[in-house]
Amino acid sequence: MELRTHPLRQRLNDEVHTRPPIPLEAPALISYLAFVHDENGPAGERAHIGTLYERMGLPIEPSAEAAHLIIDGGNFKLKWEQHGEFSTYTFFIQPKQPALSGETALGAVPVDWVQGIPGQVIAATHIELLAAGSVDPEEMLASLPAKSDTNIVSLIAGQAAWVFTDFRIQQGFSRFTLIDESMGKLRTGRIIQRLLEIETYRVMALLAFPVAKSVSRLLNRAEAELAALIDRMVTAASPHDERTVLADLTRLAAEVEHSVASTNFRFGASAAYYRLVQQRIVELKETRVSGYPTIKGFMERRLAPALNTCAAISTRQEDLSARIARTSQLLRTRVDIELERQNQEVLAQMNRRAKLQLRLQETVEGLSVVVLTYYGSQLVQYLAKGTKELHHLNSDVITAISIPLIAGVVAWGTRQMRKKLAAEEGEGAH
Known part of the structure; x- marks a missing residue:
């Protein structure tokens, strides 16, 4: 059957399989470096890893999407992981010297390549994984300095291994000694990975x-x-x-x-x-x-x-x-x-001004009635004088009679006009 697949399905499924622990068997030496990303970011790191591929004669170079790589360099193995704020480089080798000799995994890696890794070191650790019987844990306890809370010793993995550390940085690295009593390869790889994550995450938390x-x-x-x-x-x-x-x-x-x-x-x-x-x-x-x-x-x-x-x-x-x-x-x-x-207060003042303007307007309207009545009566008087031969009436009497009539008509007309304007203003407000 052909089913429509979500474009992220494979990527999300692969996410739970990324960064697997590398199975380890004692004796082994592990050197670990965590670098905070610089301005070039993961692209610069992939380019630098590409130079290691070239030096080792490896045919495949890291892709632009790679966030996890395991590189077999012959006499050493490198595990590279990209995280959000930092990237980690874990080197694994089989020791050539006796236990607790001070040998580290970085001794098998090109020094100039390690020094050229982009970014700034935020965590660096050496781990020496020892086989049971190669060293006596009790003798190691006896060789420790005076007991204090700076010397950490505990049984881990359900008492299947011993771990010794003091979380101090000496010559740029903290150190762990792990004695494998009965862990097995895969479990040892997981325990090593947990110790390295603790070392990195505790420093990142303290930022x-x-x-x-x-x-x-x-x-x-x-x-x-x-x-x-x-x-x-x-x-x-x-x-x-x-x-x-x-x-x-x-x-x-x-x-x-x-x-x-x-x-x-x-x-x-x-x-x-x-x-x-x-x-x-x-x-x-x-x-x-x-x-x-x-x-x-x-x-x-x-x-x-x-x-x-x-x-x-x-x-x-x-x-x-x-x-x-x-x-x-x-x-x-x-x-x-x-x-x-x-x-x-401003609105109240505006209201008072509006009332004053209304009173002033009413006063002006009253004066307008008087003025219009005066001019209207004059027109009536001229009309009466011009037609007195037709009606034989006194023009002054006619003018006097017309004055209250004209005043009433003008006052009524002014009032009707004011009502009409007020009604139109009320409709405009709604």
Whole structure:
């Protein structure tokens, strides 16, 4: 059957199969580098990986859509993964020297190629995977410095392996020693991948901490300024004072919103990375070794407070933004009410002027009636004088009689015209 397939079906299905762990068997050395993307982004990384293909004589080069590659370089294996903010390079080799000799997987990789990887290193780790019996965990415990919370030792994978680390950077790399008691190849690959993800995600999560410190200084100043503006709003004595306070509030709101917009992604990403760290720690299935902290305990003491600070600053920033918005709305309401009162006063003054104009108009209309009556009576008088031989009546009497008649007609006509104009104005208003 031929069925219409969604264009993203294959891509979405393949997504759950990407970035698989590489099965590992002890002994093995793993060197891991995570680079934050530079301005060239993944395109520059693929081009740089393409140069490695050329040097190794490999026939296939990475496609423009590749986000995950496994390269067999002969004496080493490279796993490259592209993530949203960073890309990772994991190198695997079989060691040539005895256990705990200090040999690393990067020793088998061209130095100039590693140094040319684009971006900035955000995490770098060496892991030495040892086989059971090649070294005694108890002897390693005895060789550790004085017990403190900087030496992390725990049993992982349901007590199938030992892990030793201190999460310190020495010569640019943190170090893990993993003793495989009974994990198996695939499970070992998954555990190695979890450790590397913990190392990367914890650093990526902490990128928000310097941002939180900077935002904290802004919030301290903005909160003090908001309190002062609220006091000014309460004591404002005139509309001008309220408008001045509103202008200052608008400026402060813009400043805080700019901070929210510029830090929201970093705080959100930090919280997401921290959740991944916690999830990966759970997947390690740690068992505590007496006298030494576990990875989970170390993260809870050292990482959690910093991330809680970031979360608190993010919440505090959002809360301040909401408080400024509420204060601005309240003050804007007061300003609007004052403007409405002023508008009502203006309308009242306009109403009084309209009434005065109406009275003046009525006065003018009265004068107009007098004037029209006068001129009309004059016309009647001229007409009476011109026709007195026909009716033998006194023109003055005729003029006197015509005056009230003319005045009445003119007054009635003026009133009818005013009514008609008022009716037309009322219809236009509706």
